[in-house]
Amino acid sequence: MKATRRGVLAGLGVLATPALALGSRDDLRAALDAAEKDSDPASALGRLARFDASALPPGQRLDLLTARAGLALDARLASATGTQRFALLLQQRSGTGVTPERTRMRLTREVGRLTARADRLFRGLGRTQGSVGERYRALFADPQWHYPDSDAGRDQAVADMNRVLAAARARVPALLGPVPPFCLDVSARRLSAAEVAAGRGGYRELPTPEKPGAYVVDLKDIARRPSWSLKGAVHHELLPGHMTQMPMEVLAAPHPLRLRFAPSYAEAWGMVAEQLAAADGAYKRDPLGELGHIHWLLFRVTRGLADLGIHLDGWSIDQARAQLIAWQGEPGYFAPFEIDLPRLAKEPATRAAEAMAWLDLADTAARIRPAVRVRFHQAMLRHGRMRTEAYGDWKRLI
Template sequence: MTTRRALLAGGAALALAGRVRAARPISLRAALDAAAALPHDPGAALALLAGYDLNSLGTSAQLDLDTARAGLAIDRDIVQRFAVDPRAKGPPRNPAHAALLLRRKLGNDVDPRAAATRLEAERRRCAARADALFARLGVAGANTGARFSALWYGPRYAYPNPDAALADMNRWLAVMRPHVPALVGMVPPWCLNVAANPPTTADIAQAHFGYRTLPTPTQPGGYVPDLQRLADRPAFTLPSVVAHELLPGHMVQLPLEAAADPHPLRLDYAPGFAEGWGIYAERRVADAGLYAADPLAELGYLHWRLFRIGRALADLALHLHGLSLAEARARLVTWQGEPAYFAPFDADLARIVQEPMTRAGEMLFALAIEDGARRRTGPALARYHQVLLRDGRMRSDELARRARRV
């Protein structure tokens, strides 16, 4: 139902757009602001961006404009075809709507069928590697998930208290920090000024855990992990958390993106890129051999990766093929055994239903980044990473274009 308040807000936004058009030429930033003020009329928002030449802009502004145009065009298609708000939560109307939502969150180059095939191939690869490590450790089970469950609650993998878990994370951070230049290239020294931190008294009182403070040139950054249920956080699962949340993951990508100051519309239409970088960072650490002497830590990494692949496959199957929640849950149990700490199976599946194509977009961003990195080493790989990090996030098709030009 359209309320009077919504009509008034829409009228004010259209009036703003009219003033913007009358006042041209205006800055791209102002035009993007005006476009963002028209969330229920993506066609009108798109028209505001028609007169700008990409070639006259800097690289960050190019990304702002290109990303906004691509996302708004898809939103216009969703509104015209399905008469729904593209930002609304809840299940899509049908598979065609779901496919558009995937393009909205990832890029115009995505093919849902090919994406599912690629994800399944990666799941099988990771499961085979995990099963080989389980065999080496003498851990038996009917499938990969059962083997993870057999390992999960072993008392020797339990931390005695949160301080011990935090100290272990910072120990792994000290291992990873000097490898950052080799893993992703040179980054500003202040990006490395990070730590796994304990919660404050206020955090504990408000049950506020699992959050980041990004580093800046003048302030250190950190990650406050949620360590309330230590029994559900076996020690071998935390090294990959360090790679993802700290270095070379979010504490490299997100601060550099903040410095590039992307427009909010770019954040809206490439939402999974940051998580994709974190997943990619986990793999960079594993592939570099930092877990070579610790097969348990590698298993922890593989469990996180199987979790993210599994929820992406579930996202596609639920919304494109009508898979039942019960069958999706059974698949996740078979693939990973135990849920991720913050994503119990039933709660995570309910969230996937309400946020279609979000989880698929995140993992597919990681695979897109990995595709661009393939067969690059040394300076060539470092240059590729700079293209990804220098100006902030981008959609998958733009990522592929820029990768080809490196």
């Protein structure tokens, strides 16, 4: 029997949530639709004023609260300039409690923590010379960890990723609790020859009840994807990362205004998923793989700091590049400096917001007793994306 959206949701317990009368639900949806089309944020907010968020089921409550928060920030952004505009964009893309000052402090602390972890691992491997960034550059350049630049080498890289994926798939129930079975029906595969010829990058095909999903990995410049760097990509892009959160969000069907005003959540979940796999032993007796995991985390955090540096501290692109090299050595595969830094300069607060959405989510989870953390993960997945201020209200999302 073919799985249906309603059947999957019922299996997860989503349909057991107490709800308002159907007319009230339809009224809210109509008001949100009208607010989305309204070019005046203040007027759009007025359309939502009559609804009581506390009386709504979880998904609709998230829709309403997210829309209100985002539209209120839109209204303030209309006349904001300079550092005030950056601060408002940061809040709009992450959460109302995320300020530039708190962001700088939190990201700086995380860079220090990750750098210390990497240093210990490098020393354990006998790599003691140079800064952590310099040691990462040397590790990336070490040919013993490179796949052959051939079809056979790329096939081997994908096979290695799928072996990591098999172990990650087995971890999902203990880490996340029940997820729709089709979320687990995913794999890694190569770009086709035609896609490579067309210059296409890596991409995702989300699973559905009718078809499996895939992370189609870009291995064109395979020397930049050493074997120790791929485990983290599996946990982020596949399981327990995007291939759980994104398909479950499709089922939850958040309103477009929630998609617009909680844009950093998908990446936040992907980063938390990497950390969940690591904490569950994915890198036990694998210091090189753990260094790869830490490098991905450093990549996200230091991009956030570069965002602050460019837009608040007046860094040039060259200054930002030099600092990123000092911190992480090499860029993430899909974000080479020559492409990523000009984009970062054009998109103020985007990378800082992504980093804080992730770290606030991780920090919230860390404050929850391990015995109930799976329930927290269920709450974070079941109804789709949210802003950081919703994390602490997780018990109302179950």
